[in-house]
Amino acid sequence: MKAVIIVKTLLGMAPNCKKVTSFLAEYVEGTLPEKVAKQFEQHIGMCKCCGPYFDQYRATINLIKEGQEVKIPDELVEHTMTFLRNNANFSR
């Protein structure tokens, strides 16, 4: 199976590394067409470069999503409303 995928890739019948890395975002989003997603998974499963690269791409997204919490200042709404009352001409 692995040999078949390698031959197909070399013959341009299956996506190569460059093509596969261009699919990363769509794969993660779940928006790749089913057939392409399958080719993507086959390539990732056997490629020594794309496998770790994909893991790292996904780990990066997870780290971004963990993010840093932002503390909302307690007086935020009042701070903004006081400013608006002084500067906006509310009609009612």
Next chain:
Amino acid sequence: MIEKAKSPIEESIVEPDLDALLAGDEKAFELLVNQESPRLFRIVFRIVGDEEEAKNILQETFLQAFQRIQTFRRESKFTTWLYAIGINLARGSLRKSKRMTSLDDSDVERLQPSFSKGMFVESPESWDPLRLAEQSDRHELLHRAIDNLPEDYKAIVILRDIEEHSTEEVAKMLDISGGAVRVRLHRARVALRAMLNPHFQYQRQTAE
């Protein structure tokens, strides 16, 4: 495969009473400020990185929304239009402050992988799960890396990956196409991966 991210914003936003806002009703604005301040503050703060400045930008955002509300053309959600004002002000503030030297487009290009005949030129070294897990300041590391991104890439990472707005919403907020959002988000993630890479690789054992 990771599940397609749902936008919590899309799920939870109650569209404000536009007629009351158009009439300049103070109560309607108070409701709007109450509902949108936390989310908008988080975005603005993440862009400018300074609490006082973020608070000032929030004030100015709601004032501009009040003053320009007649120009709202109902082509997007009202909240998307409001956020666009805040994001523009935040990006303007960041440009003016020149607090940090950020990467430019050519740096982002340099951080993309290289290929020869469609294959990786250099094999990516594996990341050490222990270094990844034990790196106590990894958030700080990532935060600095995001801060270093060119301003438009940074805004897209904050809006899409951290605040989880949809691609379509982000496109409207930044006045660019959905395709541009998708491409820049991918390039930004790849650049961030490259910036994190030296910190998370397996450390080679040096021979005694």
